Amino acid sequence: MIQTTFNSFLVALLIIPAVLLLCRRSRGTRALPPLLLLLALLAGTVVAGFSFWRGDRLALDLSWATPFPFALTVDRLSAFFLLLICAVGVPVTLFSTSYVERHYSGPKADWMWALLPLFLLSMALVVTASTAFAFLFGWELMTLFSAGLIVIDGASERRRHNIFIYLVMMHAGAAAVIASFLLFVPHANSLDFISMRAAVASMPMGLRTAIFLLSFVGFGTKAGIVPFHLWLPKAHPIAPSPVSALMSAVMLKTAIYGFVRFTFDFLGGGPTWWGYVVLLAGAVTGLLGILYALTEHDLKRLLAYSSVENIGIIYLGLGAALVFMANNAPVWATVALVAALLHALNHSLFKSLLFLGAGAIADATHTLDIELLGGLLRRMRVTGTVFLIGCCSIIGLPLFNGFVGEWMLFRSFIEGAELPGISSAIILPLMAGVLALIGGIAAACFAKLYGVAFLGRARSIEAEHATEVTTSMQAAMALLAAACVAIGIVPGVVLNPLMVLARELMHSPALPEATLPISHALPLIAACVGVVIIAVAGIRRIKRVTPTWACGLPALDSRMQYSSAAFSKPLRKVFSKVYEADRTVEVAYAQEPYFPKSIVYRSVRTTSFEKSLYRPAVDAIVGMASRLRRLQTGNMQVYLLYIFLALITLLVFMRFA
Amino acid sequence: MNLAIDVIQALMLIAIAPLVRGVIARIKARIQNRRGASVLRPYADLLKLFRKQDLVPDTASGLFRLAPVILFAVTATAAVFVPVLHASALFGVGGDFILLVYLLAFGRFFLMLGAMDGGSSFGGMGASREALVSALAEAPLLLALTSVAILTHTISLSGIVLATVQQYPLHLSAVYVFALGAMVLVAIAETGRIPVDNPATHLELTMLHEAMVLEYSGPSLALIEWASAVKLTLILALLVGVFAPWGMATGASIVGLVLASGAFALKFAVSAIAIAVIESSIAKLRMYLVPDFLGMASALAILAVAFTALMR
Numbered sequence: 028m029i030q031t032t033f034n035s036f037l038v039a040l041l042i043i044p045a046v047l048l049l050c051r052r053s054r055g056t057r058a059l060p061p062l063l064l065l066l067a068l069l070a071g072t073v074v075a076g077f078s079f080w081r082g083d084r085l086a087l088d089l090s091w092a093t094p095f096p097f098a099l100t101v102d103r104l105s106a107f108f109l110l111l112i113c114a115v116g117v118p119v120t121l122f123s124t125s126y127v128e129r130h131y132s133g134p135k136a137d138w139m140w141a142l143l144p145l146f147l148l149s150m151a152l153v154v155t156a157s158t159a160f161a162f163l164f165g166w167e168l169m170t171l172f173s174a175g176l177i178v179i180d181g182a183s184e185r186r187r188h189n190i191f192i193y194l195v196m197m198h199a200g201a202a203a204v205i206a207s208f209l210l211f212v213p214h215a216n217s218l219d220f221i222s223m224r225a226a227v228a229s230m231p232m233g234l235r236t237a238i239f240l241l242s243f244v245g246f247g248t249k250a251g252i253v254p255f256h257l258w259l260p261k262a263h264p265i266a267p268s269p270v271s272a273l274m275s276a277v278m279l280k281t282a283i284y285g286f287v288r289f290t291f292d293f294l295g296g297g298p299t300w301w302g303y304v305v306l307l308a309g310a311v312t313g314l315l316g317i318l319y320a321l322t323e324h325d326l327k328r329l330l331a332y333s334s335v336e337n338i339g340i341i342y343l344g345l346g347a348a349l350v351f352m353a354n355n356a357p358v359w360a361t362v363a364l365v366a367a368l369l370h371a372l373n374h375s376l377f378k379s380l381l382f383l384g385a386g387a388i389a390d391a392t393h394t395l396d397i398e399l400l401g402g403l404l405r406r407m408r409v410t411g412t413v414f415l416i417g418c419c420s421i422i423g424l425p426l427f428n429g430f431v432g433e434w435m436l437f438r439s440f441i442e443g444a445e446l447p448g449i450s451s452a453i454i455l456p457l458m459a460g461v462l463a464l465i466g467g468i469a470a471a472c473f474a475k476l477y478g479v480a481f482l483g484r485a486r487s488i489e490a491e492h493a494t495e496v497t498t499s500m501q502a503a504m505a506l507l508a509a510a511c512v513a514i515g516i517v518p519g520v521v522l523n524p525l526m527v528l529a530r531e532l533m534h535s536p537a538l539p540e541a542t543l544p545i546s547h548a549l550p551l552i553a554a555c556v557g558v559v560i561i562a563v564a565g566i567r568r569i570k571r572v573t574p575t576w577a578c579g580l581p582a583l584d585s586r587m588q589y590s591s592a593a594f595s596k597p598l599r600k601v602f603s604k605v606y607e608a609d610r611t612v613e614v615a616y617a618q619e620p621y622f623p624k625s626i627v628y629r630s631v632r633t634t635s636f637e638k639s640l641y642r643p644a645v646d647a648i649v650g651m652a653s654r655l656r657r658l659q660t661g662n663m664q665v666y667l668l669y670i671f672l673a674l675i676t677l678l679v680f681m682r683f684a
Numbered sequence: 685m686n687l688a689i690d691v692i693q694a695l696m697l698i699a700i701a702p703l704v705r706g707v708i709a710r711i712k713a714r715i716q717n718r719r720g721a722s723v724l725r726p727y728a729d730l731l732k733l734f735r736k737q738d739l740v741p742d743t744a745s746g747l748f749r750l751a752p753v754i755l756f757a758v759t760a761t762a763a764v765f766v767p768v769l770h771a772s773a774l775f776g777v778g779g780d781f782i783l784l785v786y787l788l789a790f791g792r793f794f795l796m797l798g799a800m801d802g803g804s805s806f807g808g809m810g811a812s813r814e815a816l817v818s819a820l821a822e823a824p825l826l827l828a829l830t831s832v833a834i835l836t837h838t839i840s841l842s843g844i845v846l847a848t849v850q851q852y853p854l855h856l857s858a859v860y861v862f863a864l865g866a867m868v869l870v871a872i873a874e875t876g877r878i879p880v881d882n883p884a885t886h887l888e889l890t891m892l893h894e895a896m897v898l899e900y901s902g903p904s905l906a907l908i909e910w911a912s913a914v915k916l917t918l919i920l921a922l923l924v925g926v927f928a929p930w931g932m933a934t935g936a937s938i939v940g941l942v943l944a945s946g947a948f949a950l951k952f953a954v955s956a957i958a959i960a961v962i963e964s965s966i967a968k969l970r971m972y973l974v975p976d977f978l979g980m981a982s983a984l985a986i987l988a989v990a991f992t993a994l995m996r
Binding site: 402404408411415422423424425426430434437438440441444449452456459461463464466467470471474475477479481482483484544548551552560563564566567568569570571573574575576577583585587589590593594595596597600601 | 737739740745746749760780783785786789793799800802803808809812813815818819820821822826827830833834839902903904907972975982989990992993994
């Protein structure tokens with residue numbers, strides 16, 4: 028039964044573009060493809076949920092139809108990520124139904140509804156594949172379909188440049204992933220996951236390390252760990268909002284899946300320094316991600332950088348799990364891994380909520396520059412409320428889902444002090460400080476975002492005339508917000524099956540009991556906060572509306588409010604080493620040095636990675652390519668000579684080899 | 685019985701919070717050669733504010749009036765975590781220091797949002813500065829508590845306090861010294877006292893907390909002021925509970941509780957005097973020296989954590 032539903036889920040996603048082609052002529056059936064997609068995703072959610080909670084295994088072997096072994100298997104780990112894809116896919120599709128209707132027409136809308144199911148299907152393939160071929164097939168399609176979805180919004184010079192960077196980095200990453208698969212070849216009979224898992228036992232340490240490092244770089248590029256994060260703030264903001272939501276919330280998680288599959292499932296952990304590498308990557312990614320996010324004024328770029336930060340937090344958990352595994356502490360490795368996976372789920376929920384919120388804001392005001400927003404909560408109550416829930420979740424406030432994952436992470440870091448090795452016993456607890464610092468800056472960042480965009484007075488005419496978005500958009504966001512609050516107050520629902528999953532991966536017999544109190548404490552705290560709120564709400568408060576005091580001046584206007592740039596200035600000043608902005612100030616004077624007529628201030632921030640890492644690398648590659656170009660003379664005789672020389676070389680090689 | 689004490693100590697913490705402020709203000713006045721207002725003055729202020737109208741800026745949204753309620757609710761909930769009279773609290777077992785720190789962050793986040801809803805530059809200015817201080821104060825606070833948690837092998841506040849009560853009073857570890865140093869610095873920053881913020885000032889160039897609440901009046905302001913008094917009291921109680929819990933009742937006897945209340949009053953009086961002396965003798969720091977101040981707290985907290993591993 029479940030197997031059939033799973034199969035029909037895959038088939039439904041596959042045939043939606045064909046259905047679209049059939050239905051596009053008649054008006055009456057236009058709503059069919061979105062409806063079909065919604066139903067398919069609901070079915071997928073149910074299947075994945077069953078498989079995740081009960082541990083049913085599903086399998087689908089299509090090797091008879093393909094030149095390479097192509098098989099899908101759903102175990103608990105796959106089911107978890109499939110659940111994440113489908114559960115986020117449902118509200119995103121719901122949102123898209125009216126988003127597409129309001130923003131696109133004709134072929135653009137058709138492309139959207141054709142590529143969206145295929146993009147979702149490719150991600151489902153990645154997380155359920157059980158052969159290298161199926162995995163890489165899905166992996167490649169995922170990149171291409173998402174790039175296709177970005178192109179729908181136009182292909183100007185700048186957008187093409189960003190998409191180009193996206194594609195190049197994805198393929199560099201894919202190359203590393205393919206290489207890490209190929210390294211299994213000498214020891215595994217075939218490249219299906221079962222033989223790969225079995226092959227690891229006979230592998231020398233050096234080979235394992237090579238596989239680990241390649242998968243770390245390959246999946247890290249997709250996940251966006253620093254310094255491979257460059258594509259994220261370029262590609263995510265230019266996609267249509269529902270697609271940005273899917274890319275940031277779900278697509279990045281497929282990389283987490285791949286890394287967990289390789290490092291935990293196949294390799295079964297490694298020496299302690301692997302863990303340190305991942306921890307360091309997580310710490311740097313988290314801190315730089317949120318510091319870059321802090322300075323952004325473009326809503327979607329800010330959210331993209333915040334995804335970098337959250338990926339950093341997930342990697343902190345994975346790193347801690349590796350360290351615990353290397354030190355023979357499977358119980359605490361389980362906690363750290365659960366923290367990472369739970370944060371992956373939580374991030375999908377609140378980040379898709381925030382990206383859809385960004386879509387709603389763009390829909391209502393036609394801008395994403397937060398310096399031009401303001402006062403939106405008064406005009407868009409539902410959007411404003413759910414966006415606030417998203418902000419509370421992302422900065423990890425208790426009673427919202429982001430907190431639960433971070434709490435488990437803190438818990439495992441503190442437990443690191445019990446490890447025998449002195450370096451682990453110092454490094455792991457200090458990571459709690461790093462996580463707290465990331466959380467503190469994130470709170471500043473999202474207070475800025477929400478305060479500037481949703482509160483105070485409107486900063487532009489568009490923001491002043493914003494109206495609430497359509498009901499289906501509101502419903503989509505409300506669904507996600509409800510999930511955030513539900514997991515935040517009753518985390519046991521996902522925590523318990525995740526524990527089972529992590530224990531399976533760790534082969535850990537014992538249940539980490541020290542983490543149980545949080546599941547009991549959170550509902551109590553929610554009740555306590557609720558009681559106090561009700562008690563306080565009973566206090567008589569007579570409201571009188573007055574203008575804000577303007578220090579005796581006639582009236583305040585929106586330009587007197589604190590801007591986004593001003594808000595983040597103190598923290599930018601403290602962390603000025605990170606930013607290295609190139610500032611130019613040009614002043615034109617009426618009479619030097621007094622009476623300036625005009626002041627032009629420009630501040631361009633290129634991150635030091637672009638300047639000192641990518642620029643030299645790109646220059647070197649381009650330089651090499653232009654030197655190689657001398658081979659291409661365009662002269663027919665020379666090409667014949669090349670062919671002749673190649674033939675001679677081959678013949679010589681065959682003779683002596 | 686235990687449950688009753690837990691409830692009583694939490695309510696007591698919330699109830700005496702304004703008194704603690706009054707006492708500090710009174711001692712400060714004495715040091716400055718003034719007579720000062722009565723120690724009950726903060727209660728009179730709260731009562732007066734609760735009777736007044738609630739002025740709401742014309743541009744503000746519903747969040748403006750919701751923020752003080754949420755701030756008060758989460759701060760009051762945080763008070764339920766802290767052991768005061770005996771080494772236990774209602775949420776003391778399941779409620780650990782991570783939750784406590786993040787509940788305080790919860791309230792602060794909403795206060796910052798409420799400040800920005802006023803639509804003037806003061807609210808934004810205060811919120812921006814508060815964001816700076818809290819972003820940098822969270823890490824040392826958590827690390828300092830982490831080091832103590834590592835020493836006592838538990839993360840629940842009751843467990844930490846119980847372990848400290850039971851050990852020999854003069855069992856001083858370097859970890860405690862560093863952690864106490866870090867916690868004191870963070871406590872000053874978190875509660876907005878000199879040298880980080882001046883609770884008595886109303887000059888826009890120097891203020892943090894006062895700038896944030898500038899647009900608030902009447903019952904909303906009363907809730908905010910009460911919540912910040914509770915926060916001050918509970919952070920003091922946390923400091924006392926973690927670093928000097930001696931005198932706390934371990935059983936549930938009446939005599940023990942009376943003794944514990946006495947010890948508690950004594951310890952609070954000493955900390956109030958300490959705060960008053962510090963506030964009267966040093967000047968407020970420049971805004972951009974505050975990160976250095978918190979950097980020092982972070983360094984101490986890192987040392988505290990490192991020493992837990994080095995000294996075991």
